[in-house]
Amino acid sequence: MPAIEVHNLNKQYDSIAAVSDLSFAVPSGSVCGLLGGNGAGKTTTLSLLLGLLTPSSGGIRILGEDMLAHRYRVLGRMNFSSPYVDLPQRLTVAENLSVYAHLYGVHGVRARIAELAEALHITAYLRRAYGTLSAGQRTRVALAKALLNAPEVLLLDEPTASLDPDSADRIRSYLMEYQRESGATILLASHNMPEVERICDDVLMLRQGRLVDRGTPAALLERYGRATLEAVFLDIARYSEGVE
């Protein structure tokens, strides 16, 4: 059974179609990348999957549940991280993580926070106010928040944005390790092509809210006759400009 199923999804804002007739399925236990330029509909798609946004039409099933009718049955089994969403600035990192651990009904809150803090190298910041952290440190705390409930489905928007290459590499390694050990399904929206190439089993290419291509990184490279996903991305983006 696919972990994520999307059928004919549409999101319309007045005359603007943010997402058009989007259909795809993400197999359970896979890592899927959502690629596209600015305004391609990546964040809108993630928001629709999370229920932060209601679709104009279409259907979404996550872990077998209809998200439009029963989202609260499944929200506790998934999680999300994005640089566009923050945490309370005045609370310490430990307090923030503790609040969310309780919201997700995590057992053994302290132990779970300590475990994630160590894995994501944020132990030294646990007592610091979230608002005093650098952008990179915040990204790691947000990821810790997203992993608190050991989600079966993890949605990530630019998971390594604001991180230096070393930190980004550690985060990618940890995410891959987490996915291997837990069998979780990960859907990540990113502009970082090498990252997508490295960790994704499957890639969805979006343009102007539509799914324009899909395949494994290797299949996409072969189909477009390119050496890197970045070159494939540019081909798709510039084809779009040429057509218009």
Place this chain on the structure above:
Amino acid sequence: MVLRYLYLLRHSGPRVLELFYWPAVQMVLWGFITQFFVTNSSWLAQASGVLLAAVLLWDVLFRSQLGVSLGFFEEMYSRNLGHLFVSPLRPYELICALLAISFMRTLIGVGGAALLAIQFYDFSIFSLGLSLLGFFANLLVMGWAIGLMVAALVLRYGLGAESLAWVAIFALAPVSGIYYPVAVLPTWLQPIAWALPSSHVFEGMRAVLVEQRVLNEHLLAAIGLNLIYIAVGSALFLYAFKVARRHGTLLHIGE
């Protein structure tokens, strides 16, 4: 920079409204107070604590409304709504949390002021006896209802409507009969006053302090009205949440 602030004003009706709001409300409120004292100069002598009791009870309403509104704004200031609403937290659970924290803030704020009144003015709000519980509970619930309505407006229109949190309750001050009986108001304004739970509370408070009488009919009216107010406040908040999900404002709500 002046241009930047003018642009902000141009795009925010609530901010423009606020410019005119305070002077108008102050003028109306103190106009009625003056009118009442001119014709009832011996009234204060009968119940010296009535103004202090009014100030303290008014603060219950103000604090409880602010407790709900500001609690919600904190989540908006910190851009945390996206995280909250992808967790299993349901909107009604957030409402319950806001009401609980508002109760605590009100108890701490007004409790401290009540103790100061005993210390400095030799007036104890607890002299209202059991009626105090009814007055407190009714003003608390009315404050919650207005706080939820304000939070709903901010959820719908963004933080540009934030100033409503500070001014909303004061719009009701002139017609709540805080410092003077509702009978002082013009006849056409009195039905509006009686539609507010706060008017019944302050009328009941004066009856206890001035006439040593408990007016159960005012207490019952306040309870009945509050049931409607809190239902409307909750419904508006839930509706605003639904609209925010349709418009996609939960992720990037701001000014």
